Amino acid sequence: MKTDSFKLRHIGPSEKDLQDMLHTVKAESMDQLIYETVPDDILLKNPLQLDEAMSEQEYAAHLLELAAKNSVFKTYIGLGYHEASLPAVIQRNILENPGWYTAYTPYQAEIAQGRLEALLNYQTMICDLTGMELANASLLDESTAAAEAMTMLYAGRTRDQKKSECNKFFVSEEILPQTLSLLKTRAIPLAIELVIGNHETFEFSSEFYGALLQYPGKSGEVFDYAAFVENAHAADIKIAVAADILSLVTLKSPGSFGADVVVGTTQRFGIPLGYGGPHAAYFATREEYKRNIPGRIIGVTQDTNGDRALRMALQTREQHIKRDKATSNICTAQVLLAVMAGMYAVYHGPNGLKYIANKVHTSATILSKTLSKLGFTQLNENFFDTIRITADADKIKTLAEAKQVNFFYPDATTVSIALNEATTVKDLNTIISIFSEASGKEAVVIRDISKEETSISQNLARTTDFLTNEVFNSYHSETELMRYIKKLERKDLSLNHSMIALGSCTMKLNAAAEMLPLSDPQWGNIHPFVPIEQAQGYQELLSKLEDQLTEITGFAGTSLQPNSGAQGEFAGLMVIRAYHESRNDHHRNICLIPSSAHGTNPASAVMAGMKVVVTKATDEGNIDVDDLREKAEKHKDNLAALMVTYPSTHGVYESAIREITSIIHDKGGQVYMDGANMNAQVGLTNPGAIGADVCHLNLHKTFAIPHGGGGPGVGPICVAEQLVPFLPGNPVISTGGDHAITAISAAPWGSSLACIISYGYITMLGADGLKNATEYAILNANYIKERLNGHYSTLYSGERGRAAHEMIVDCRPFKANGIEVTDIAKRLMDYGFHAPTVSFPVAGTVMIEPTESEGKAELDRFCDALISIRKEISEATKDNTNNMLKNAPHTLAMVTADTWDFPYSRTEAAYPLSYIAENKFWPSVRRVDDAYGDRNLICTCEPIEAYMEEA
Missing domain, CATH: 3.40.640.10 (Type I PLP-dependent aspartate aminotransferase-like (Major domain))
Structure with missing residues (x-):
């Protein structure tokens, strides 16, 4: 066993598991399974050209070398970004948890x-x-x-x-x-x-x-x-x-x-x-x-x-x-x-925030007065944290950078200084020394900033209270906050408890080795608008990540700027729009979108100024090629793009994909591939091979950035050669192509800190590991499909009966027993699992995606749970709603109550299978009433008066 192999740690099934699972799916080898799953005409003939995989130890040393190339100056650039002090209790118990x-x-x-x-x-x-x-x-x-x-x-x-x-x-x-x-x-x-x-x-x-x-x-x-x-x-x-x-x-x-x-x-x-x-x-x-x-x-x-x-x-x-x-x-x-x-x-509460804000403002006021004593003119009359000094910007810049300080220079005669929470008295004196040297005058030394001073006129000052709720006035010691955070954490089911088999959302392992650099100030304390030479570590890493993603997708260029999948969609379409306009095809504004597409696809097309034309799906769930061809012909003069997800949203590798992309190209359109299912392509095929022109990638899915309860995400776009000139730019730091579209996100490289995670994932897996990850994702999905066979029906399969990396399981027949798909989702909580994706893309179904990270034992527990639930469904009747599925989930309070008015035992409710007793997760509330909440919309904490009345 190669203990220094990251692939060994990331991929769930062992070698022994592999043979057992191949036997279950009736395949002689992994190669046979892939042959029966992925169309032969799109399989890559050569392996990905990536550096040899690093071990976790090698990667840690590599990241330290890169981090050392970043210069962490004291930065007062501002422009919406300021150094902040992350309390260690929040770093350790949330960010690193x-x-x-x-x-x-x-x-x-x-x-x-x-x-x-x-x-x-x-x-x-x-x-x-x-x-x-x-x-x-x-x-x-x-x-x-x-x-x-x-x-x-x-x-x-x-x-x-x-x-x-x-x-x-x-x-x-x-x-x-x-x-x-x-x-x-x-x-x-x-x-x-x-x-x-x-x-x-x-x-x-x-x-x-x-x-x-x-x-x-x-x-x-x-x-x-x-x-x-x-x-x-x-x-x-x-x-x-x-x-x-x-x-x-x-x-x-x-x-x-x-x-x-x-x-x-x-x-x-x-x-x-x-x-x-x-x-x-x-x-x-x-x-x-x-x-x-x-x-x-x-x-x-x-x-x-x-x-x-x-x-x-x-x-x-x-x-x-x-x-x-x-x-x-x-x-x-x-x-x-x-x-x-x-x-x-x-943690800080209203008084703590006032202290922090007043300290920042007082520091700015004192700095303004001190620089005025040195003969400099300060231009702002009312200000909070930012002052503007009239001075020789080039001279100040040279002196400041020599002392590892960054200011912002709006023009040749102005220096802007934005102070922040981390600014100390020592920092203020360093700033003064820079201007003192520039003026040739002796520096005035600031001793302390304890006495509050203001540069805000009375008509602009806040007079109203805020954060009066109990929660903001209760947890100001580290002990109290640590316990509050833990109390909330215990109410949530996450990947550290059990697999989350969400189709389309790819909840794979977020390895600790990928996450550790996020806590390093050499990565965390870099302002997005510092001079490029101060961020050489970032520049090297981001450039390498762009190259890795470009190679993986089979394209010619990449932009990391979009900071979510939906923003990636929009960016890709805007790049297509710019390409058409560069060819004087301003009239091309029709976007063909299959009926099975994610809802963000048509929404993004509308935002990009395109008109959506929906194409049909066949009974097998594939794109209806005849309907697509007919609509492409009808709109050929104005066709801008096709948006297609591959493998399809139905969890199938459509064999006609190259024919589909050719139809669009023949009519003058570009093909946008939604990268939601890219984790079923990496190393086996790619968007370039299927004939696409642009794709976005969900780094929070395929490339291991954690979902974080609903974000962050990163959605870079990779493009074919003709689209490279239009990759998005930034008005402060130059990025993008020669004919860059305007910004998609605020920062030049979007969510750069999160990109480190994906860089680690690719760098430690290497070409073979990435391909293996895709193969095992396909194996795991087909293993679940076979284990559930005879208990549940899979709605769509490929031409040889295989699922891709995910599958849609049909729950609609259970309506005859009075059971809805939601009941199954809630009952899974009692078994210690998060439900798969519910009613997407087909109502009344669940879409299951296990990912390559889950081992056979966890897959078996999940399948055992669904098979046990299937038995419960068969015992349910439409006339009697007092059953385990309708009453799910069962809370600890229910099971330990003095009375039990249900026609099944407490054990059947809470411990239906033996494995649950080893690691029971208790939902903290019973089934929520959505309609009640919408009729009585309350979206903030109750005021402290409510707690006082209750007491």
């Missing part, structure tokens, strides 16, 4: 109450600080959130505004540059006209539907927007405000001066810079927009017993579910980072 980072999106609320409570805390924090009524459970980054505000307000225009073609959106010239770039990306395909200008001189007209303001502005100046907002509302113009979350501790909330939407990032609340991400953005608005707000909302409801429970509220209003009627394709969040930011507020 698989109980938190391996959890799935909380669609099964009964086994996700801990995450849901943490996210409810986050939403409450956002509502309190912004002064808004409703917040979602996070978005991707500040710039994306601002773009979502622009499009939400656009979709919400009044009937008269739509009739008058009211399509102008005012953007303050104080907006962050990366946000402006992303707004342009989103505005162009929707024919929204951006008007950038000075809010103080802007004149309102009926052509405008909305406006976006920065608070404080990118210069650091804090403006009084009250009159602007009042005038805008008088003209029926809605206002979005991008606000710095820490500044809202001391500044008047945007809600108090009339904002309709408030967006921003919570990176300042303890989240590492990570060269740009991942960070949790926030989005808050008025309750009237509850059915238009993008992303997820956590709400309070009750369970079967009438006890308080949490769940994702208004699930069907997630915009992407509306497909081609959607106004947003957002289908993920930054849950792990939102949980951390929320815990930061829980």
Whole structure:
């Protein structure tokens, strides 16, 4: 046994398991199974050209070498990114804890109450600080959130505004540059006209539907927007405000001066810079927009017993579910980072946040006064943390970098300095020494910053309370917070307990060796806009990852910028759009999408300004090639693209895929391949081999970034040669192709810190390991298929009867027994498992994907559970709903209650199979009532008065 082989640790089945499993699936060898599963004409003839696999020890040493190439300066660039202090108790117990980072999106609320409570805390924090009524459970980054505000307000225009073609959106010239770039990306395909200008001189007209303001502005100046907002509302113009979350501790909330939407990032609340991400953005608005707000909302409801429970509220209003009627394709969040930011507020409480904010502001005020004494002019009148100094920028830059300090230089005569939570008195004196040397004057030494000073006028200062809820006033010692975090963790089922066999979502092992570098400050403390030479470790790693992904996909180039799968879809389509426009094919705007596609596909196409034409599926679940050919011919003059998932969403390698891509190319279109199922291709075939032109990759699926309870995700795009020139750019740091489209995400390389995980996964597996991972994913899926044969029906199979890496199991026949697919999902909780994907892509089914990470013993436990549940289904009747499936899940409180009014035993309810007793997981609530929560929408923690009344 090669104990230094990462492949041995990542892939679940042993050599002995392999022979037993091949026997079960009736295959002589792995090669035979692959031959019977994957069409021969798309199999790769040569192995992937990747470096030899590293052991975990070699990789750890390699990462240390790369990290040493990063120069961690004291950085005061700002522009939406600031060094923050991550409390060790949060780092150790959340960021580094698989109980938190391996959890799935909380669609099964009964086994996700801990995450849901943490996210409810986050939403409450956002509502309190912004002064808004409703917040979602996070978005991707500040710039994306601002773009979502622009499009939400656009979709919400009044009937008269739509009739008058009211399509102008005012953007303050104080907006962050990366946000402006992303707004342009989103505005162009929707024919929204951006008007950038000075809010103080802007004149309102009926052509405008909305406006976006920065608070404080990118210069650091804090403006009084009250009159602007009042005038805008008088003209029926809605206002979005991008606000710095820490500044809202001391500044008047945007809600108090009339904002309709408030967006921003919570990176300042303890989240590492990570060269740009991942960070949790926030989005808050008025309750009237509850059915238009993008992303997820956590709400309070009750369970079967009438006890308080949490769940994702208004699930069907997630915009992407509306497909081609959607106004947003957002289908993920930054849950792990939102949980951390929320815990930061829980740990510090309102008084702690005031201390931190006041320290930052006092430091900036004292620095401003001290530099003025040295003869420098400070330009900002009202500011929170950022001052602007008139000086020779080149001279200051040279002196600053010599002392390992970064400022921001807007022009040749201005130096911008944005202070942060980590700024100390020593740091302030270093800054002063730089300017002292530049001026030739003796430095003034700052002794302490204990006495609060302010540079915020009274009419801009916050006077209202925030974070008054009990949760923000209870856990301020490390002991208390550690126990609170553990209490929540115990309510959640994650991969550290049992397999999560989610079809399409690929919940594979997130190896500790891949995760460890995330805690290293040499990776965590790099600002995304530092000079490239200070991030050479990152540059080398990200460049190598791009090359690895380019090789794996069989393409010519890669952009890591999109920070979710849905953003990758949008990026890919915008690159296709730019390609067509470069050839004067501006009219090409038809996107063909199979009926089985993910809901994000049509939503992304609409966002990219395309018209969706749906193609049919055959009874076998494949693309109807004749219908596709007919529609491609019909729309040949305007055909822009086909969006196709491969293997199909039905878990089948369609043998006609090369014919399908040829049909599109013959009509002048490009083929976009949704990379959701790329983990069934790596090393065996690739998008280039099937004839695609662009694909996005879900690094949080195929390439082992953990789901984190619903994020972070990374969705890079890989493209064929003709599309390379159009890969996305960034307005601050040059990225992308020669004819780059504007930004897709705020940071140049998106969520760079998370990309380290995928780099480790590929580097330690190597070409053979990656291929083996795909083969074992296929083996594991077919093993489950055979074990369930005779108990459940698999809905679709390939031409030789094989499943791909996942399969759809039909639960619709059980309606005759009064059992719905939801009942099976809830009953699985009693067996210690998270349900597979429910009712997607076919209602009344479950889609099972075991991944290569699970060994035979776990697969057998899962199959035994489903077979046992099948026996329970056969004993159920439509007339009697008092059965184990309808009453599932069974909680500890139920099973230990003095009375037991059910026609089956407590043991049958809680311990139906013997393995459960060794590692019992208890759902913390009974089945939640979704409808009750939607009728009584509560999306924040109860005020402290409610607890006082209860007491």
